Amino acid sequence: MKAQVPMSLSRDEAQAALNDIQQAARPARYILKAWLISVLACGVVWTIAFAVAQWQPMTPIWSAGETILVGVVCSFFFWQWRTDVIRFTPGSQSAFLHSRLPILYGILYALFLLWQFMFTLSDMKLATLWITVVMLAVITTGLFMKQWLFVALGLGITVMTALGYWLVPHYFWLWIAVFAGLPLIVVSVYLLWRR
Amino acid sequence: MAQLNDIIHQPVRLRIMAILAAVSTERQVTFSFLKGTLGLTDGNLGAHLHKLEEAGFLTITKTFVRQKPQTYVEITEKGRQAFEEHRQALQELLGGA
Numbered sequence: 001m002k003a004q005v006p007m008s009l010s011r012d013e014a015q016a017a018l019n020d021i022q023q024a025a026r027p028a029r030y031i032l033k034a035w036l037i038s039v040l041a042c043g044v045v046w047t048i049a050f051a052v053a054q055w056q057p058m059t060p061i062w063s064a065g066e067t068i069l070v071g072v073v074c075s076f077f078f079w080q081w082r083t084d085v086i087r088f089t090p091g092s093q094s095a096f097l098h099s100r101l102p103i104l105y106g107i108l109y110a111l112f113l114l115w116q117f118m119f120t121l122s123d124m125k126l127a128t129l130w131i132t133v134v135m136l137a138v139i140t141t142g143l144f145m146k147q148w149l150f151v152a153l154g155l156g157i158t159v160m161t162a163l164g165y166w167l168v169p170h171y172f173w174l175w176i177a178v179f180a181g182l183p184l185i186v187v188s189v190y191l192l193w194r195r
Numbered sequence: 196m197a198q199l200n201d202i203i204h205q206p207v208r209l210r211i212m213a214i215l216a217a218v219s220t221e222r223q224v225t226f227s228f229l230k231g232t233l234g235l236t237d238g239n240l241g242a243h244l245h246k247l248e249e250a251g252f253l254t255i256t257k258t259f260v261r262q263k264p265q266t267y268v269e270i271t272e273k274g275r276q277a278f279e280e281h282r283q284a285l286q287e288l289l290g291g292a
Contacts, residue, residue: 014285018285018286020209021282021285024233025213025217028218032219084228085224087223088222089223094219
Protein backbone atom coordinates (compact mmCIF):
# COMPACT_ATOMS: atom_id res chain seq x y z
CA MET A 1 0.00 0.00 0.00
CA LYS A 2 2.98 2.28 0.35
CA ALA A 3 3.94 4.67 -2.37
CA GLN A 4 7.21 6.37 -3.08
CA VAL A 5 7.40 10.03 -2.11
CA PRO A 6 5.51 11.73 -4.94
CA MET A 7 7.69 14.17 -6.82
CA SER A 8 4.73 16.50 -7.09
CA LEU A 9 4.48 16.95 -3.33
CA SER A 10 6.04 20.30 -2.63
CA ARG A 11 7.43 21.54 0.65
CA ASP A 12 4.37 23.80 1.00
CA GLU A 13 2.04 20.82 0.59
CA ALA A 14 4.02 18.83 3.13
CA GLN A 15 3.87 21.75 5.55
CA ALA A 16 0.12 22.13 4.95
CA ALA A 17 -0.39 18.41 5.69
CA LEU A 18 1.60 18.68 8.92
CA ASN A 19 -0.45 21.73 9.91
CA ASP A 20 -3.63 19.73 9.20
CA ILE A 21 -2.39 16.94 11.45
CA GLN A 22 -1.61 19.40 14.23
CA GLN A 23 -4.99 21.10 13.96
CA ALA A 24 -7.04 17.91 13.65
CA ALA A 25 -5.41 16.36 16.72
CA ARG A 26 -6.31 19.33 18.93
CA PRO A 27 -9.91 18.31 19.84
CA ALA A 28 -8.75 14.82 20.78
CA ARG A 29 -6.12 16.30 23.10
CA TYR A 30 -8.73 18.52 24.76
CA ILE A 31 -10.89 15.47 25.46
CA LEU A 32 -8.00 13.67 27.10
CA LYS A 33 -7.31 16.72 29.24
CA ALA A 34 -10.90 17.49 30.25
CA TRP A 35 -10.63 15.62 33.56
CA LEU A 36 -7.99 18.14 34.67
CA ILE A 37 -10.82 20.64 35.20
CA SER A 38 -11.86 18.67 38.31
CA VAL A 39 -8.25 18.90 39.62
CA LEU A 40 -8.33 22.65 38.96
CA ALA A 41 -11.69 23.00 40.77
CA CYS A 42 -10.33 21.03 43.74
CA GLY A 43 -7.22 23.25 43.82
CA VAL A 44 -9.31 26.44 43.83
CA VAL A 45 -11.56 25.16 46.65
CA TRP A 46 -8.58 24.10 48.76
CA THR A 47 -6.59 27.27 48.22
CA ILE A 48 -9.47 29.58 49.13
CA ALA A 49 -10.78 27.45 52.01
CA PHE A 50 -7.41 26.93 53.66
CA ALA A 51 -6.29 30.52 53.18
CA VAL A 52 -9.51 31.81 54.75
CA ALA A 53 -9.12 29.33 57.63
CA GLN A 54 -5.85 31.04 58.61
CA TRP A 55 -7.72 34.18 59.68
CA GLN A 56 -11.24 32.91 60.19
CA PRO A 57 -11.22 30.12 62.79
CA MET A 58 -13.58 27.52 61.45
CA THR A 59 -13.69 23.86 60.92
CA PRO A 60 -12.02 22.92 57.62
CA ILE A 61 -14.45 20.07 57.12
CA TRP A 62 -16.58 22.13 54.77
CA SER A 63 -13.67 22.27 52.35
CA ALA A 64 -13.52 18.47 52.42
CA GLY A 65 -17.27 18.38 51.81
CA GLU A 66 -16.93 20.91 49.00
CA THR A 67 -14.15 18.88 47.41
CA ILE A 68 -16.24 15.71 47.52
CA LEU A 69 -19.17 17.63 46.05
CA VAL A 70 -16.99 19.13 43.32
CA GLY A 71 -15.56 15.66 42.61
CA VAL A 72 -18.97 14.00 42.40
CA VAL A 73 -20.53 16.74 40.25
CA CYS A 74 -17.51 16.95 37.92
CA SER A 75 -17.34 13.16 37.63
CA PHE A 76 -21.06 12.87 36.85
CA PHE A 77 -21.07 15.45 34.05
CA PHE A 78 -17.66 14.38 32.80
CA TRP A 79 -18.62 10.72 32.43
CA GLN A 80 -21.98 11.59 30.87
CA TRP A 81 -20.29 13.78 28.29
CA ARG A 82 -17.34 11.50 27.81
CA THR A 83 -19.35 8.40 26.89
CA ASP A 84 -20.73 10.36 23.92
CA VAL A 85 -17.19 11.04 22.74
CA ILE A 86 -14.69 8.45 23.91
CA ARG A 87 -14.40 5.21 25.87
CA PHE A 88 -11.75 2.72 26.90
CA THR A 89 -11.43 -0.31 24.68
CA PRO A 90 -13.56 -3.01 26.34
CA GLY A 91 -11.43 -5.75 27.85
CA SER A 92 -8.28 -3.62 27.85
CA GLN A 93 -6.07 -3.03 30.87
CA SER A 94 -6.99 0.67 30.91
CA ALA A 95 -10.71 -0.18 31.01
CA PHE A 96 -10.09 -2.59 33.90
CA LEU A 97 -8.12 0.01 35.89
CA HIS A 98 -10.67 2.76 35.31
CA SER A 99 -13.48 0.55 36.51
CA ARG A 100 -11.56 -0.27 39.72
CA LEU A 101 -10.20 3.17 40.63
CA PRO A 102 -13.59 4.66 41.64
CA ILE A 103 -14.00 1.73 44.06
CA LEU A 104 -10.62 2.58 45.59
CA TYR A 105 -11.62 6.25 45.92
CA GLY A 106 -14.89 5.22 47.56
CA ILE A 107 -13.05 3.04 50.10
CA LEU A 108 -10.53 5.79 50.87
CA TYR A 109 -13.21 8.44 51.43
CA ALA A 110 -15.30 6.02 53.50
CA LEU A 111 -12.25 5.35 55.70
CA PHE A 112 -11.71 9.09 56.05
CA LEU A 113 -15.29 9.58 57.21
CA LEU A 114 -14.98 6.61 59.57
CA TRP A 115 -11.79 7.94 61.20
CA GLN A 116 -13.32 11.37 61.43
CA PHE A 117 -16.28 10.05 63.42
CA MET A 118 -14.29 7.49 65.45
CA PHE A 119 -11.51 9.78 66.66
CA THR A 120 -11.74 13.27 68.03
CA LEU A 121 -9.37 15.03 65.68
CA SER A 122 -8.31 18.65 65.87
CA ASP A 123 -9.00 20.80 62.81
CA MET A 124 -5.34 20.64 61.80
CA LYS A 125 -5.20 16.86 62.11
CA LEU A 126 -8.45 16.56 60.20
CA ALA A 127 -7.13 18.74 57.37
CA THR A 128 -3.84 16.79 57.28
CA LEU A 129 -5.73 13.50 57.16
CA TRP A 130 -8.01 14.78 54.41
CA ILE A 131 -5.13 16.03 52.26
CA THR A 132 -3.14 12.81 52.66
CA VAL A 133 -6.18 10.67 51.81
CA VAL A 134 -6.79 12.64 48.61
CA MET A 135 -3.08 12.57 47.76
CA LEU A 136 -3.02 8.80 48.29
CA ALA A 137 -5.73 8.60 45.62
CA VAL A 138 -3.68 10.90 43.35
CA ILE A 139 -0.48 8.85 43.84
CA THR A 140 -2.31 5.56 43.21
CA THR A 141 -3.92 6.91 40.06
CA GLY A 142 -0.57 8.25 38.87
CA LEU A 143 1.08 4.87 39.45
CA PHE A 144 -1.69 2.96 37.66
CA MET A 145 -1.75 5.40 34.74
CA LYS A 146 2.03 5.84 34.67
CA GLN A 147 1.53 9.60 35.06
CA TRP A 148 4.68 10.33 37.01
CA LEU A 149 3.91 14.03 37.35
CA PHE A 150 0.90 13.12 39.50
CA VAL A 151 2.93 10.70 41.60
CA ALA A 152 5.44 13.50 42.24
CA LEU A 153 2.61 15.97 42.91
CA GLY A 154 0.94 13.62 45.41
CA LEU A 155 4.19 12.89 47.22
CA GLY A 156 5.25 16.54 47.22
CA ILE A 157 1.95 17.80 48.65
CA THR A 158 1.90 15.04 51.29
CA VAL A 159 5.47 15.84 52.43
CA MET A 160 4.86 19.61 52.45
CA THR A 161 1.61 19.20 54.42
CA ALA A 162 3.36 17.03 57.02
CA LEU A 163 6.22 19.53 57.25
CA GLY A 164 3.76 22.39 57.73
CA TYR A 165 1.97 20.47 60.47
CA TRP A 166 5.18 19.99 62.48
CA LEU A 167 7.24 23.06 61.58
CA VAL A 168 4.79 25.96 61.20
CA PRO A 169 1.65 25.10 63.21
CA HIS A 170 0.78 28.80 63.66
CA TYR A 171 0.64 29.36 59.92
CA PHE A 172 -0.49 25.86 59.01
CA TRP A 173 -3.61 26.95 57.09
CA LEU A 174 -1.75 29.46 55.00
CA TRP A 175 1.01 26.92 54.47
CA ILE A 176 -1.35 24.24 53.08
CA ALA A 177 -3.19 26.84 50.98
CA VAL A 178 0.14 27.54 49.28
CA PHE A 179 1.67 24.05 49.28
CA ALA A 180 -1.45 21.86 48.86
CA GLY A 181 -4.01 24.01 47.04
CA LEU A 182 -1.85 26.09 44.71
CA PRO A 183 0.16 23.15 43.27
CA LEU A 184 -3.10 21.57 42.08
CA ILE A 185 -4.00 24.80 40.30
CA VAL A 186 -0.53 25.26 38.81
CA VAL A 187 -0.17 21.67 37.57
CA SER A 188 -3.71 21.47 36.11
CA VAL A 189 -3.38 24.85 34.36
CA TYR A 190 0.04 23.88 33.02
CA LEU A 191 -1.25 20.55 31.65
CA LEU A 192 -4.44 22.12 30.24
CA TRP A 193 -2.53 24.78 28.34
CA ARG A 194 0.43 22.63 27.31
CA ARG A 195 0.30 21.68 23.64
CA MET B 196 13.87 6.91 4.86
CA ALA B 197 10.18 7.06 5.77
CA GLN B 198 7.64 6.83 2.96
CA LEU B 199 4.38 8.59 2.34
CA ASN B 200 1.25 6.45 2.49
CA ASP B 201 -1.19 7.11 -0.33
CA ILE B 202 -4.19 5.89 1.67
CA ILE B 203 -3.46 8.17 4.62
CA HIS B 204 -2.39 11.13 2.51
CA GLN B 205 -5.95 11.89 1.33
CA PRO B 206 -6.89 15.07 3.33
CA VAL B 207 -9.96 13.71 5.14
CA ARG B 208 -8.29 10.41 6.00
CA LEU B 209 -5.20 12.28 7.16
CA ARG B 210 -7.33 14.23 9.64
CA ILE B 211 -9.14 11.08 10.77
CA MET B 212 -5.84 9.36 11.44
CA ALA B 213 -4.47 12.47 13.19
CA ILE B 214 -7.41 12.46 15.61
CA LEU B 215 -7.22 8.73 16.27
CA ALA B 216 -3.44 8.80 16.72
CA ALA B 217 -3.72 11.68 19.20
CA VAL B 218 -6.00 9.57 21.40
CA SER B 219 -4.05 7.39 23.80
CA THR B 220 -3.84 3.65 23.27
CA GLU B 221 -6.75 1.48 24.40
CA ARG B 222 -9.26 4.26 23.72
CA GLN B 223 -12.04 4.47 21.13
CA VAL B 224 -13.78 7.61 19.84
CA THR B 225 -17.37 7.74 18.68
CA PHE B 226 -18.45 8.09 15.08
CA SER B 227 -20.50 11.16 16.02
CA PHE B 228 -17.45 12.86 17.55
CA LEU B 229 -15.44 12.30 14.36
CA LYS B 230 -18.36 13.49 12.26
CA GLY B 231 -18.79 16.68 14.30
CA THR B 232 -15.08 17.43 14.50
CA LEU B 233 -14.45 16.90 10.80
CA GLY B 234 -17.74 18.42 9.62
CA LEU B 235 -18.60 15.47 7.37
CA THR B 236 -21.82 13.69 6.47
CA ASP B 237 -22.48 10.15 7.72
CA GLY B 238 -21.93 8.71 4.24
CA ASN B 239 -18.73 10.57 3.55
CA LEU B 240 -17.16 9.72 6.89
CA GLY B 241 -18.35 6.12 6.65
CA ALA B 242 -16.70 5.71 3.25
CA HIS B 243 -13.35 7.02 4.47
CA LEU B 244 -13.49 4.91 7.63
CA HIS B 245 -14.28 1.84 5.53
CA LYS B 246 -11.25 2.49 3.36
CA LEU B 247 -8.99 2.83 6.41
CA GLU B 248 -10.53 -0.26 7.99
CA GLU B 249 -9.86 -2.24 4.82
CA ALA B 250 -6.20 -1.21 5.04
CA GLY B 251 -6.12 -2.50 8.64
CA PHE B 252 -5.46 0.97 10.05
CA LEU B 253 -8.52 1.08 12.32
CA THR B 254 -11.28 -1.04 13.77
CA ILE B 255 -14.97 -0.14 13.93
CA THR B 256 -17.17 -1.44 16.76
CA LYS B 257 -20.95 -1.07 16.75
CA THR B 258 -22.74 -1.37 20.06
CA PHE B 259 -25.59 0.05 22.17
CA VAL B 260 -25.09 2.69 24.87
CA ARG B 261 -28.12 3.58 27.00
CA GLN B 262 -30.38 1.79 24.48
CA LYS B 263 -28.98 3.89 21.63
CA PRO B 264 -26.77 2.59 18.81
CA GLN B 265 -23.22 3.86 19.09
CA THR B 266 -20.27 3.30 16.75
CA TYR B 267 -16.73 3.43 18.11
CA VAL B 268 -13.55 3.79 16.07
CA GLU B 269 -10.06 2.84 17.24
CA ILE B 270 -6.69 3.06 15.54
CA THR B 271 -4.76 -0.22 15.24
CA GLU B 272 -1.06 -0.66 15.95
CA LYS B 273 -0.51 -1.03 12.20
CA GLY B 274 -2.40 2.22 11.64
CA ARG B 275 -0.44 4.04 14.32
CA GLN B 276 2.85 2.93 12.77
CA ALA B 277 1.73 3.82 9.23
CA PHE B 278 0.57 7.25 10.37
CA GLU B 279 3.80 7.90 12.25
CA GLU B 280 5.83 6.89 9.20
CA HIS B 281 3.70 9.16 7.01
CA ARG B 282 4.20 12.07 9.39
CA GLN B 283 7.92 11.40 9.47
CA ALA B 284 8.03 11.34 5.65
CA LEU B 285 6.34 14.75 5.58
CA GLN B 286 8.90 16.10 8.04
CA GLU B 287 11.73 14.64 5.96
CA LEU B 288 10.35 16.50 2.96
CA LEU B 289 10.78 19.68 4.96
CA GLY B 290 14.27 18.60 5.95
CA GLY B 291 13.33 18.24 9.61
CA ALA B 292 13.74 14.48 10.13
